[in-house]
Amino acid sequence: MLRDTTRRLLSSSHLINDSRVTRSMNPSECACACGATNFETAGGPLFRIICHCTICQRFNDAPYADILVYPAKEVTLPPDEAVDFDTYRPPPNVQRGKCASCGQPAVEVFAAPLMPKLVMVPRSMFSSDQKVPQPAAHIFYDKRVSDADDEYPKHEGYIRSQLAFMKYLLVANRR
Numbered sequence: 001m002l003r004d005t006t007r008r009l010l011s012s013s014h015l016i017n018d019s020r021v022t023r024s025m026n027p028s029e030c031a032c033a034c035g036a037t038n039f040e041t042a043g044g045p046l047f048r049i050i051c052h053c054t055i056c057q058r059f060n061d062a063p064y065a066d067i068l069v070y071p072a073k074e075v076t077l078p079p080d081e082a083v084d085f086d087t088y089r090p091p092p093n094v095q096r097g098k099c100a101s102c103g104q105p106a107v108e109v110f111a112a113p114l115m116p117k118l119v120m121v122p123r124s125m126f127s128s129d130q131k132v133p134q135p136a137a138h139i140f141y142d143k144r145v146s147d148a149d150d151e152y153p154k155h156e157g158y159i160r161s162q163l164a165f166m167k168y169l170l171v172a173n174r175r
């Protein structure tokens with residue numbers, strides 16, 4: 001029951017078939033600094049979020065991750081040899097990949113039971129003049145390296161951050 005409901009709410013086909021959905025971005029090209037890792041998104045992201053968790057800090061070698069979240073079906077992933085994937089923490093729900101040539105964080109693939117498969121693309125993979133949505137929120141804000149001087153909601157703690165992520169996913173899929 002839950003599985004069916006989740007699938008109905010979150011599946012990409014539901015999204016694509018829903019004429020009310022308006023996406024804020026057109027198909028976009030993503031590329032790392034060296035250009036060896038490049039791929040395309042078919043439409044705009046579901047939402048953008050800033051994650052301060054320690055895994056994101058380590059993966060990005062930065063104070064936080066600034067990511068755009070897509071339904072997996074709408075991203076053409078780069079070829080396997082272009083990206084080095086790693087699981088930073090069990091269970092392996094998220095595979096995080098860096099460009100095999102320049103090491104830039106390039107793409108993250110999220111796959112977990114009962115959840116839609118998602119692909120997350122760092123903001124830095126889009127050119128700086130590419131229009132992207134404003135961030136929906138900060139999550140894992142309790143792990144922040146420094147305070148964020150903005151008006152976006154700030155969610156702290158593991159459970160609340162996970163729930164916030166789910167909420168933005170549901171809202172985006174209902175748009």
Ligand SMILES: [Zn+2]
Pocket residue numbers: 051052053054055056057065140
């Ligand atoms: Zn994170």
Ligand SMILES: [Zn+2]
Pocket residue numbers: 032033034035036037099100101102103104
């Ligand atoms: Zn590269």
